[in-house]
Amino acid sequence: MRIPSFSMHRRASIAGMLMVCSFLAPACAAWADDDPESLDIMERQMEHLQQQQMALQNDLMAMRQQIARHRAQMGGSSAATGHPLQVTGSGGHVRGGWVPSEGHATAMSVAGTGAEMETRGRMPHIGGRSAPATFEPVDQPTLESVVAHREEDLISHMANNNVGPHNRETVGAQSAGALGSKVFHLGPVSIILGGFFDAAALVENRQVSSGIFNYWNAIPFRDSSNFHTTNFNGDARYSRFSLMARGQLNPHLTVAGFVETDFGASAETTNPYESNSYVPRLRQAYLTLDDSRANTHFLIGQAWTMLTPDRVGIVPRQESLPETIESSILAGQTWSRQWQVRIVKDYLQHRLWTGLSIENPATIYDTTGFGDDLGNGEYALPNGGYAKIGSNGVGLSSATTNYSNEIAPDVIGKLAWDPHWGHYEVEGVVHFPHDRSVINGVGENHTAVAWGVGGSMILPVIPHRLEVRLAGLTGRGIGRYGSVLLPDATLRANGAPALLSSAQTTAGVIAHPNKMLDVYGYFGMQRSGRSYFDEGGNAYGYGNPLADNTGCMTEGSDLNTAALGGCTANIRSVEEFTIGAWYRFIHGQYGTVQAGTQLAYSRVHTWGGMGGAPTTSLSEIFFDFRYLPFQ
Incomplete structure (x- = not known):
């Protein structure tokens, strides 16, 4: 024919x-x-x-x-x-x-x-x-069809820095929100799935009821019986699911939506004795618009803050996060997941990146010495007035959570450089803590200007096999951007925010001997400054030398302060040393199964007061099994 x-x-x-x-x-x-x-x-x-x-x-x-x-x-x-x-x-x-x-x-x-x-x-x-x-x-x-295994993000151009984008199977990639390697199609829209089934457990030498989420502020001192007991905890609440939908508007313009969730939230009806009914929570949900011709990238929604160190460029889901099992990541790690509007542009064949982000603000206040909460975020001042630092949630917000008063969003800028060897970046943040005081019937608003500067680098000692990661952030009033959640501010005598100095840093060595094994070791540290005053024979503020620490070393004083002394113990610094490994013992067309273990040691130092500067520590062993069906 x-x-x-x-x-x-x-x-x-x-x-x-x-x-x-x-x-x-x-x-x-x-x-x-x-x-x-x-x-x-x-x-x-x-x-x-x-x-x-x-x-x-x-x-x-x-x-x-x-x-x-x-x-x-x-x-x-x-x-x-x-x-x-x-x-x-x-x-x-x-x-x-x-x-x-x-x-x-x-x-x-x-x-x-x-x-x-x-x-x-x-x-x-x-x-x-x-x-x-x-x-x-x-x-x-x-x-609908499945087309092939491929990289998930061809729309984001990246220069070769011998660090490269995340390997999907690594836990650092999973923490950042890595997607799977298969693409599904519904007409012109591409669908990519991600996530894993997780079964984790830990043994710790203190009773800290936070599971595999390390809450360093709650590590007990010797005055508490929790200091003298060990604890085992296991759960699957950090199993995760993620999805991205992506469409090509034209050969140069791509729109995408990404959502990620797990079960890390706890409802009032959650109990550990029968159902362990943890509820879903929103981790990330955002929209991106990428223009490969103009080399501009737009993001709006809830994502990792742009202060989080990156691995290559300034690209979503390429944040440089430790491979740890603990869901609180690492003491000293800079991170937050929050609403933001981000604009990024890259230059010089995708080697130089600049970014500006407007992000949701929050302020952690310490009110040591100011007495109990008078109600709805109001604290008594020494002159008889009060300071209003926030309000309890209403409507669909949590009624048991106090939301800080904020007058403006946080403003974050970042500059990233990807030469042929390594990834380097510097960043800065400006934050505006805001409250109101009422003294003798006269109200007054107060606004402080908090700030922070920092940077990070990844050094590929042996490209794709052995790398060193360094990161740090320092400033005033930025404690909430660290894993330990140290306070941003305390109060002055007139009720205005008194900013606390802050510093945090991490250092890590990560090795990938082969495609099946990842080994890591990290050190992290976060510390806070102090601000205080004395009035009427009473000590106010954070780190006050007149604070009562006399009972911190006597068991039972946490319940009988009058007889055995108190334990104010404002935290000065937290340090964590940890090592661990992950082994992928099944890897094929049905996904990846991996197991990990981690040893962690944390130490808490406090500001000195009456009775000295007590310390405490926590030792932990983590175990984890994960099945990644899409990897």
Whole structure:
């Protein structure tokens, strides 16, 4: 059979395009694994393929029409059979192929940023005398398909810094929100799933009822019986699920939505004796808009704060987070997950990144010496008035949580540099603690200006095998951006915020001896300054030398202060040393199963007061099993 108006040269051109695509798919996968810089090349190749693909679609549709007319003229259909041809959706998803009378089967799968093409069949002989291909049209479109394993984010160009994007199977990537390696399609929208099933446990030498979430402020001193008892706890509440939907608006503009949740929240009805009914909580939920032509990236929603150290560029889900099991991450780690509006631009072939973020504010106050809460965030001042630092939640907010008064969002700026070796960044934040005082019936608002500066670096000592991570942040009034959650401020005599100096740092060595094993060691530290005053024989403020610490070393004084002394014990610093490893003992088409263990030692130092500066410590052993079905 001869197809009218289609020369052998034309058919050879189409077949050649498909053959090029078939060889390109495995090459793309290898490039993404070995050389992150090639992502830029891949993106240009795929944009070119998209244009060719649309032209190919037009040719294929024209061929179908000519075949239909030819069959009508011949009064029958070809006896040859082959795989059907399917053209699906406006995004250009093509599936199908053809089978000539001779030849060998060839499979091809190409995954692009906006359009995916998958063709299976036999390639015709080019330039020979083999019979021409025959086609069998199919009218039913394919609305959903799995195309291939590939990198999740080709839309974000990255320079090769010998650090590279996260390996999905590492726990640092999982903490940041890594997605799976398979892409599902619903018409022109791509769906990528992520998450894992988690079963963790720990043994600790103190009773701290926070599970695998380390709450360092609650580590008991010797005055508490909790100091003298060990504790075991296991749960699955940090099992996680995530989803991203992504659409290609045009060859250069991509929109995506990402959501991530686990069961880390605790309702009033949650109990550890029967149901352990922990409730879902929102970890991340945001929208992104990426323009690969202008090299600009927009994000709005709840995500890791831009102060969190990154691994490459300033890219969502590429935050540099420790591989620890503990869900509170590491003492001294800079992080928060909160609402934000972020704009990022990269320069110099994606090596220089600048970012500006407007983020949701919050202030942690310490009210030592100011007496009990008078109600709804009001604390008594020494002159008879009170300071209003927040309000209890109403409506759909938690009625047992006091939300701080805030006058403006936090403003964060970051500069990141990705040379050929390592990742380096500097950042800064400005925060505006705000409260109101009422003294002798006269009210007054107070606003302070808190600030912080910091930076981080990743040094690939042996690229992709051994790296050193360093990070730090220092300033005044920024304690909440550290894992320990030390206070940002206390109060002055007139009720105005008194900012506390703050510093936090982490250092880590991470090794990947092979694809199955990750080994790590970290040190983290966070510390707080002090601010205080004395009036009427009473001590007010954080770290006051007149604070009562006389009972911190006597068990039972936490319940009988009058007889045995008190234990104010304002924390000066918290240090943590930890080592651990993860082993992926199952890794295949059904996902990854890994096990981890971690040893951690934390030590708490306090500001000196009457009775000295007591210290305490916590030793822990963590165990964890995870199944990652999408990795």
